[in-house]
Amino acid sequence: MDIDLKAIEEVIEVAKRLDDKGLVNAFEGNISIKRGGKIYITPTGKSKATLTPEKICVMDSEGKQIAGIFEPTSELKMHTAVYKMRDDISGIVHAHPPFMTAYAMAGIPIESKCHAEMIWDHKTIEIVPYGRPGSDEIYAGVKPILDKGRDIMLLSNHGVLSVGTDVFAALNKLESVENAAKILTIAKFVGDGKYADLPNEEVQILMSL
Numbered sequence: 531m532d533i534d535l536k537a538i539e540e541v542i543e544v545a546k547r548l549d550d551k552g553l554v555n556a557f558e559g560n561i562s563i564k565r566g567g568k569i570y571i572t573p574t575g576k577s578k579a580t581l582t583p584e585k586i587c588v589m590d591s592e593g594k595q596i597a598g599i600f601e602p603t604s605e606l607k608m609h610t611a612v613y614k615m616r617d618d619i620s621g622i623v624h625a626h627p628p629f630m631t632a633y634a635m636a637g638i639p640i641e642s643k644c645h646a647e648m649i650w651d652h653k654t655i656e657i658v659p660y661g662r663p664g665s666d667e668i669y670a671g672v673k674p675i676l677d678k679g680r681d682i683m684l685l686s687n688h689g690v691l692s693v694g695t696d697v698f699a700a701l702n703k704l705e706s707v708e709n710a711a712k713i714l715t716i717a718k719f720v721g722d723g724k725y726a727d728l729p730n731e732e733v734q735i736l737m738s739l
Contacts, residue, residue, distance in 0.1 A: 533597055537563045537570040538586045544701050545578035548625055553708065554578050558689070559625040560603035563697050564613045567591045571609060573600035604664035611666075612693060615673045621697030623704050626689040629711035630655070630704075634684040640711050643727040648710040649736040652682065655707055660686040682707055 544561050548554045559578065562571035569589040572578065576585060587598035593610065595602065603609075609622050633640050633655075640655035642648045656675050661667030668685060675683045682692040682703045690707075694700035717725055727733075 532566065533588055534565050534568070534570070535583070537565045537568075538583050538588075540697055541570050541572060541586050542581045542583070544623065544697050545572060545581050547701065548623070549577070549579040551705065553625045553627040553704065555626070559623075560605050560609070561624075561697060562609045562622045564620050568596075569606075569609060569613070571602050571606060573598060574603045576600060605668075607664070607666060608669040608672075608691075611669050612672060612676075612691070616676050616693070618695055619676075619693045621694045621700045623692045623697065623700040624685075624689060625692075625704060627704065627708040627711075629715055630684060630690045630708050631688075632715075633711060634689060635687055637686060639684070640707065640714070642710070642714055642725070643730075643733050644717070644725040645710055645714060646728065646732075646736055648707075648714070649728075649733060650739050652703075652707055652710070653680070653737060655682060655684055655711075656680065657684045657686050658691070660688070663688060 541561050541563055548559060556577040557575055560572045562569055571587050573585050573587055584599050587602035588596050589602065590596050605624055612622055613619055634657065637657060639657055658671040661670055672691065681694060685691055690704060692700040692704040694703060
C-alpha cells in the first residue's frame with residue numbers, strides 16, 4: 531500500500547500546533563493534505579493533541595478509506611470538494627479560532643482600513659453562507675471566493691476554512707488572520723468603537739498589492 535508517511539506526520543504536526551495555540555478543541559476542526567492522489571485527514575471526534583499515525587485516515591482517489599483505525603471527520607465531503615475547486619490547493623485547515631469564529635457568528639466580514647498588514651496580506655475575509663456542518667451546503671459558497679484568489683474565509687455561524695499550496699501555508703494564513711481579528715477587536719474597545727484609519731490613498735495602494 532503506497533502511503534506517504536511524511537504526509538501523515540505533517541497532518542499531526544499541524545493538528546498539534548492548532549491545539550497548542552487554542553485554535554481547535556478536542557471535538558472541533560479538521561486538517562487534510564492531498565498528495566499522490568490520496569487525502570490524508572484527521573479522524574472524527576478525536577483530540578488534535580493526541581493524534582498518532584495510525585489515527586490519521588487515508589482516502590484513495592475513489593473516496594475509499596485505506597488506512598486509519600477511526601472514521602474520517604464528518605467534514606470529509608467539504609475537503610474533497612474544495613480540492614477539486616482549485617488545482618493549487620494541497621492542504622486544508624478548518625478550525626474554530628475564537629476571534630474569527632466570533633466574526634462568523636456575527637455575520638461580519640473581517641476587513642480593515644487601519645491594519646496595514648491585514649490589508650496587504652489578506653484584503654477582506656469574506657463569509658460563506660451558512661450550511662449545516664457535514665453537509666454539501668457548507669461548502670456551496672466556497673468556490674466564488676477561491677476563484678478570486680482568496681485562500682481563507684469565514685463559514686457563517688460555524689468557523690474558518692483556510693487553504694494553501696501545502697498544509698503549513700493554510701495554517702500560517704489562519705494564524706495570521708486570527709491575530710489580526712484579535713487586534714482589531716481589542717482596538718475597537720481601546721478606541722471606544724473607533725479606529726485610526728489609514729488615508730484612503732494608502733488603503734487603495736495596499737489593496738492593490
